[in-house]
């Protein structure tokens with residue numbers, strides 16, 4: 132079942148087209164990561180799904196609802212963590228959660244949630260005395276308050292230290308385990324790699340690549356590198372072979388076959404392949420190639 136359906140979405144700020152015909156779906160219980168260059172249109176896309184922006188054209192549905200028209204019904208079922216924090220600096224952490232409890236129909240235990248985001252020891256501290264990372268964790272707590280079936284997180288781990296980032300990832304994984312659908316944006320490729328079932332990479336208002344991580348990764352060639360003795364005749368491989376002095380680089384869409392062929396050749400010729408390395412393309416390489424396009 133699709134929780135979010137976006138088709139041919141466009142959005143303009145005046146004459147400027149920030150989102151230029153975007154299509155994707157988020158299924159129930161999956162983690163979907165929207166990646167992209169700065170200004171690609173990710174936040175604008177999220178804000179149309181949250182109902183804060185009305186599309187110039189195209190169709191957006193969340194739980195079958197039109198977010199711009201049905202925002203109250205949608206917000207009862209959706210937790211949102213924006214890039215900008217909407218917290219009130221004078222309130223303490225505990226008071227913030229109390230206030231939130233009164234504003235939403237979802238029920239939760241402030242104590243348990245503070246423990247989840249590791250802010251128990253900061254419950255009586257004013258929000259404007261929190262560190263940036265602590266504020267992000269409080270924002271996250273409000274987004275997941277009452278375990279809404281859909282959670283939308285805009286760059287949730289920006290400014291978090293590695294331990295807090297891991298803690299947030301663990302909580303997001305747990306949300307998925309209990310059937311929550313999660314749509315997030317991130318600049319951290321390792322975050323998408325660690326969490327996402329499916330990703331879409333945006334650039335200049337469009338989705339350039341999308342699919343499961345393995346689909347997206349397999350579109351780019353894998354790479355074999357090694358040092359080979361000078362002057363030897365190399366085997367025929369399926370991929371593109373480049374030799375610079377002793378440095379061999381093979382770019383291939385069939386890593387297993389080419390690696391097998393190369394190792395057999397080395398055996399036959401009693402060649403020791405120094406610094407041998409074989410890797411799938413990383414999301415980072417795909418991201419960079421899209422950014423340059």
Ligand SMILES: Nc1ncnc2c1ncn2[C@@H]1O[C@H](COP(=O)(O)OP(=O)(O)OP(=O)(O)O)[C@@H](O)[C@H]1O
Nearest residue numbers: 144147148149167168169170171172173174175176
């Ligand atoms: N309120 C606004 N008025 C005019 N232009 C805007 C406004 N908000 C965003 N834009 C422009 O729209 C484009 C898309 O912005 P958006 O914030 O959606 O991108 P993003 O992918 O979330 O970027 P980032 O990764 O840097 O947060 C950018 O070029 C941005 O400058």
